[in-house]
Amino acid sequence: MPDMLAHYDVAEAARARLAPGPLARLLAEAPDAYAVGAQGPDFFFYAQLWPDGRGRNDLAHLLHHRRMDAAFARMLEVAAAAPPADRATLYAYVCGYASHLCLDSRAHPWVLYWTGDISQGVTTPAQALAMRRHGLLEASIDVALAAHHRPAGFSWTRSVRLLSMLPARRRAVSALWEQVLRDVHGVEFAAADTSSALLSMAGVYGLMTDRRSPLSLLLRVGGAKLDPDGIARTQVYPAAPHPAAMELLTSRCEWRSPWRPGEPRREALGEIFDQAAGETLVCLQAIQAAATGDGGVEDVLAAVADRDMLSGERCDDPRPAVAFCSEQDAIWGDADAIWGAA
Secondary structure, three states, X not given: OOOHHHHHHHHHHHHHHOOOOHHHHHHHHOHXXXXXXXXXXXXXXXXXXXXXXXXXXXXXXXXXXXXXXXXXXXXXXXXXXOOHHHHHHHHHHHHHHHHHHHXXXXXXXXXXXXXXXXXXXXXXXXXXXXXXXXXXXXXXXXXXXXXXXXXXXXXXXXXXXXXXXXXXXXXXXXXXHHHHHHHHXXXXXXXXXXHXXXXXXXXXXXXXXXXXXXXXXXHXXXXXXXXXXXXXXXXXXXXXXXXXXXXXXXXXXXXOOOOOOOOOXXXXXHHHXXXXXXXXXXXXXXXXXXXXXXXXXXXXXXXXXXXOOOOOOEOOOOOOOOOOOOOHHHHHOOHHHHHXXX
């Protein structure tokens, strides 16, 4: 993912462009469902935290990479058939989820080019190093964005609120996911477990955005004993953006999607965010038409385009990730430098 605030800002930028009408009113009615939807399937990364063995560590990866069209189609079916009290919640959530797809599929190729290959998981030292750089870059982006919010910066209480839904809305979204996981992916995962993962995201992730929170302090003091791979520590937001991240954010450099090595690009990250907001607006307009009967699910799926959230290519595209910046070590330094920056 790009991190929490990046997803929230792009979703809000798209909502600001939406013309007054039924969907604008619906999103205003359920802003928390829209905001949590904008975090996409990332909350499933927190479905592995339970000590009793019920956790799953594969669902977030599955949902980032597989059957995007089918997942959106089933979400829209569930939203359309939901009780009236839940309908606004579910449509708002699906709108936010579309925003997550648009930003991930646009920004991840840029992030991976500069940080390294995690497209096949994080099982080797090189992949773990790439994941640490990935986490540090995305956290630094959020810290840079937070400087322009009012009040500036992060507090864990505000982050937890941003990542939370009212209980009735969380129950409705959790029931939606039980159906989507079962019907699209053949995975049995109870609504109660999804609800727990959503709560875990709000609590754990929210705490890690604030260096003063108890969890952030514990990770920073505990160091390698608590986090031997150094990955969790890069999720603790730095006090200031890493200098390498700021250089990438403020300069226009040639880069390539790892999946398209023959196509040099020069978009800066701000332009990528703007493209993602524009694509989100197209998705929102299609969802509004489907919800009001002025369009169909097929129009939403055309906007979604069955994209893998990591590569931006179609989910069934077989091409490997091969193009990465050759100067990563010079840009980021060694692992100790990355840990120290968090």
